[in-house]
Amino acid sequence: MxxxxxxxxxxxxxxxxxxxxxxxxxxxxxxxxxxxxxxxxxxxxxxxxxxxxxxxxxxxxxxxxxxxxxxxxxxxxxxxxxxxxxxxxxxxxxxxxxxxxxxxxxxxxxxxxxxxxxxxxxxxxxxxxxxxxxxxxxxxxxxxxxxxxxxxxxxxxxxxxxxxxxxxxxxxxxxxxxxxxxxxxxxxxxxxxxxxxxxxxxxxxxxxxxxxxxxxxxxxxxxxxxxxxxxxQHTFVGYFIGSPGMNLLDIVLGSSGVELERRTLPVDESVVAQLRRGGEGRLQLGIRPEFVQLVAPEASTLHGQVDLVQDQGTFKIVDVRLDTPSAPVIKARLGEEEPVPEGRVGLAFPAAWQRFYRDDRLVEIAP
Amino acid sequence: MKPYNNKAWWLVLPVFVLVAFSAIIPMMTVVNYSVQDIFDPSTRYFVGTEWYREILADPRLHDSLMRQFVYSFCVLAIEVPLGIIVALSMPRRGLGVPVSLILLSLPLLVPWNVVGTIWQIIGREDIGLYGWILNSLGLDYNYASNPRDAWATVLVMDVWHWTSLVALLCYSGLRSIPDVYYQAARIDRASSWAVFRYIQLPKLKNVLLIAVMLRFMDSFMIYTEPFVLTGGGPGTATTFLSQTLTQMALGQFDLGRAAAFSLIYFLIILLVTWVFYTAMTHNDNKG
The missing domain is CATH 3.40.50.300 (P-loop containing nucleotide triphosphate hydrolases)
Incomplete structure (x- = not known):
C-alpha cells in the first residue's frame, strides 16, 4: 500500500x-x-x-x-x-x-x-x-x-x-x-x-x-x-461530464459588456470587469443545461425557438435554437413535471452558474 | 410439411466425384488386390484373407514396423521440443524476423531426394563436413557400414529437414498470443517457466497438435531420404515400412501381399493419429 x-x-x-x-x-x-x-x-x-x-x-x-x-x-x-x-x-x-x-x-x-x-x-x-x-x-x-x-x-x-x-x-x-x-x-x-x-x-x-x-x-x-x-476547470470537463454536457457559447467583450453575437448578455458588472483584466484569448460562456431557465420572451434579451424535445424518462432535454446569425443550439434540462414551452422562448442564465473560459481554461471570478 | 427439394444434391456431386477419384476408387482397388493372388492381368485367384494372415505373421513386417515406431518416436522426441525452443528464441520484431523466417524455410524448400543426396555427401568421411569432423574427433563414423551411424545420420537429416516446420508452426502460435497475457503474467509475478507452462504451452496446443500429427504421419511414411542416403542399409538397419512395401510391390511384383500390407499400414497410421488427437484434445471437453 x-x-x-x-x-x-x-x-x-x-x-x-x-x-x-x-x-x-x-x-x-x-x-x-x-x-x-x-x-x-x-x-x-x-x-x-x-x-x-x-x-x-x-x-x-x-x-x-x-x-x-x-x-x-x-x-x-x-x-x-x-x-x-x-x-x-x-x-x-x-x-x-x-x-x-x-x-x-x-x-x-x-x-x-x-x-x-x-x-x-x-x-x-x-x-x-x-x-x-x-x-x-x-x-x-x-x-x-x-x-x-x-x-x-x-x-x-x-x-x-x-x-x-x-x-x-x-x-x-x-x-x-x-x-x-x-x-x-x-x-x-x-x-x-x-x-x-x-x-x-x-x-x-x-x-x-x-x-x-x-x-x-x-x-x-x-x-x-x-x-x-x-x-x-476546462471546457472539456464541462462537455464530457453531465448528460447532456455543458452549453458552451463563444462570447466577446463589447462596449456594453458580455456579448453573444451582438446581443448583450445579462452579466454582472464586476464579472465583466474581471474578464476585461484577463487579457487576450478565446472567451466562452459555459452553462449547464440543468441551470438554463426558459422564460417568457419579453423577460430576456436572449431568444430562441424550441427545436426539439427529448423525453429521457426522468427528465426532458429541450433544444433551443437561438435567433442569432449562427443559430447555436442551447440545451436545457427540465424536470419531468415541468411544462415545456412551445415556439419562441426567452433564456436566462442564473449568475451563480455562469462559468467563463479563456482558451478552454476556467476564469476564476472573485465574488 | 415443407416439400423436399433435392436439387442441393447436384451441388454436392462435384465433391463426391472428386473424393471418389482421389480416395475411394484407388483405395477400393487396393482392397480388391488384397484379396486376390495376381500372376498377370488375366491370371488371378480369389484368396480371401490369406494375405492378411500371412503379412501379420511376417517377421519382415514386424521388424520394419518396430524400426518405424522407434524412428517416428525419436523424430517427435527431438523435433517437437527443439522446434519449440527455436520458436521461443526467435526475434519478435525488427529485421531478425524476416531473416530467421527465411533461414528456417530453406530446408523445407529442398526436394526430398536432394536432402538425401546432400547428407550422403555431408556424411562421407573423406569429403563430407559432418563425416570428416566426426572422424577427426576420433569417432569411427561410417554410415554406410555401421547401423548405429546410419541411424544417427538418417535422424540428423530428418531433424535438419523438418524441425523448421515445427518451429515455424510454433512461432505463428506464439505470435498469436496477445501481449496482455504477458503483461498479466508480469503483474502476477510469474517466473519465465510459469509463463511458458501456463500461457505459451496452452496457447501452442493447437499448433502442436498439427505439428505432431504432420511429423508423425510424414516420418511414419518416410521413404525418399533414407532410400537415397543408405538404400535401407547397412543390411536392413534403415529399411522402414514404406521401403519394405515398395520392395514387395515393385521389386517382387507381389501385388496381393503388398496391397494387404499397405492397408494394414494405412490403418496403423490412422489409429496412431487418432490416439494422438484424442489424447491431446480430451481435456477440452472436461469442465
Missing amino acids: AEIRLEQLAHSYHGTPSKPADYALRQMDHVWEQGGAYALLGPSGCGKSTLLNIISGLLVPSEGRVLYDGKSVNDLSPQQRNIAQVFQFPVVYDTMTVFDNLAFPLRNQGLSRDRIDLRVREVAEALEIEPLLSRKAHNLTADEKQKVSMGRGLVRDDVAAILFDEPLTVIDPQLKWRLRRKLKEIHQRFNVTMVYVTHDQLEASTFADKIAVMYQGQIVQFGTPRELFENP
Whole structure:
C-alpha cells in the first residue's frame, strides 16, 4: 500500500518527440494518496491506459518519475513494484482451475498453503465465484472470466495499489452495477489504493471518491464528482461530464459588456470587469443545461425557438435554437413535471452558474 | 410439411466425384488386390484373407514396423521440443524476423531426394563436413557400414529437414498470443517457466497438435531420404515400412501381399493419429 506520485511525467511513443502532439502523455504532476478510490476518466485515446501502464511498470516513461511512497520506482519491473492490474479483457490461465488462477499470484509470492487458501476463498466469496472454484478457467463465460481476472488483482493483500483498466467492458449492465458495488466494498474493507480507468462518467462517479479527467494526454481536472459538475476547470470537463454536457457559447467583450453575437448578455458588472483584466484569448460562456431557465420572451434579451424535445424518462432535454446569425443550439434540462414551452422562448442564465473560459481554461471570478 | 427439394444434391456431386477419384476408387482397388493372388492381368485367384494372415505373421513386417515406431518416436522426441525452443528464441520484431523466417524455410524448400543426396555427401568421411569432423574427433563414423551411424545420420537429416516446420508452426502460435497475457503474467509475478507452462504451452496446443500429427504421419511414411542416403542399409538397419512395401510391390511384383500390407499400414497410421488427437484434445471437453 502506497501513495503514488507522478513527477513531471511525460510519455511519447515516438523516439524523438518534438511537438506536443507527439506525446501520448504531456508533462504532469499528480498524487494518488494511499487508500483512495480514484477514477481516471476520459475518451478513448486520451492516454488513460498509457498512464496506467506507466504506474504499473509495464511501460517505462520517456520523461519524469513515478514514486511509490516517495521512492522512485522507474527502474523497477512490475514484479518488483508489487502492484496489481486488471485489464480490459479477461486474462485467465486456461489450463488452471479458477482456484489455481486466483492462487497463482500468491504462489508466485511463496505464501503458505493455508494463507493462500484463506485469501482465495475470501476473494471468491466477495466476487461470488465460490461455486466456480473447481472449474477449469477456459470453460467460463466472458463475465465469469473477468471476475476471475479481477480476483487475481484483488487476492494479494500487500500490493502498492490495484489498477483497473476499464474492467467492466465485457460485463452486462446489471452485473456491472453489482460488481462496482463489490469493488467499492472491497476497497473499504482492505483500504488499498485503487485507480479505475473508464470512459463512462457514471461508472467513475459511482466508484471513485475523486476523479481525474484526462484529455489529450493531460489531467485537466482532479476533483470530486460534484466539483467536476459544478466547477469544470476546462471546457472539456464541462462537455464530457453531465448528460447532456455543458452549453458552451463563444462570447466577446463589447462596449456594453458580455456579448453573444451582438446581443448583450445579462452579466454582472464586476464579472465583466474581471474578464476585461484577463487579457487576450478565446472567451466562452459555459452553462449547464440543468441551470438554463426558459422564460417568457419579453423577460430576456436572449431568444430562441424550441427545436426539439427529448423525453429521457426522468427528465426532458429541450433544444433551443437561438435567433442569432449562427443559430447555436442551447440545451436545457427540465424536470419531468415541468411544462415545456412551445415556439419562441426567452433564456436566462442564473449568475451563480455562469462559468467563463479563456482558451478552454476556467476564469476564476472573485465574488 | 415443407416439400423436399433435392436439387442441393447436384451441388454436392462435384465433391463426391472428386473424393471418389482421389480416395475411394484407388483405395477400393487396393482392397480388391488384397484379396486376390495376381500372376498377370488375366491370371488371378480369389484368396480371401490369406494375405492378411500371412503379412501379420511376417517377421519382415514386424521388424520394419518396430524400426518405424522407434524412428517416428525419436523424430517427435527431438523435433517437437527443439522446434519449440527455436520458436521461443526467435526475434519478435525488427529485421531478425524476416531473416530467421527465411533461414528456417530453406530446408523445407529442398526436394526430398536432394536432402538425401546432400547428407550422403555431408556424411562421407573423406569429403563430407559432418563425416570428416566426426572422424577427426576420433569417432569411427561410417554410415554406410555401421547401423548405429546410419541411424544417427538418417535422424540428423530428418531433424535438419523438418524441425523448421515445427518451429515455424510454433512461432505463428506464439505470435498469436496477445501481449496482455504477458503483461498479466508480469503483474502476477510469474517466473519465465510459469509463463511458458501456463500461457505459451496452452496457447501452442493447437499448433502442436498439427505439428505432431504432420511429423508423425510424414516420418511414419518416410521413404525418399533414407532410400537415397543408405538404400535401407547397412543390411536392413534403415529399411522402414514404406521401403519394405515398395520392395514387395515393385521389386517382387507381389501385388496381393503388398496391397494387404499397405492397408494394414494405412490403418496403423490412422489409429496412431487418432490416439494422438484424442489424447491431446480430451481435456477440452472436461469442465
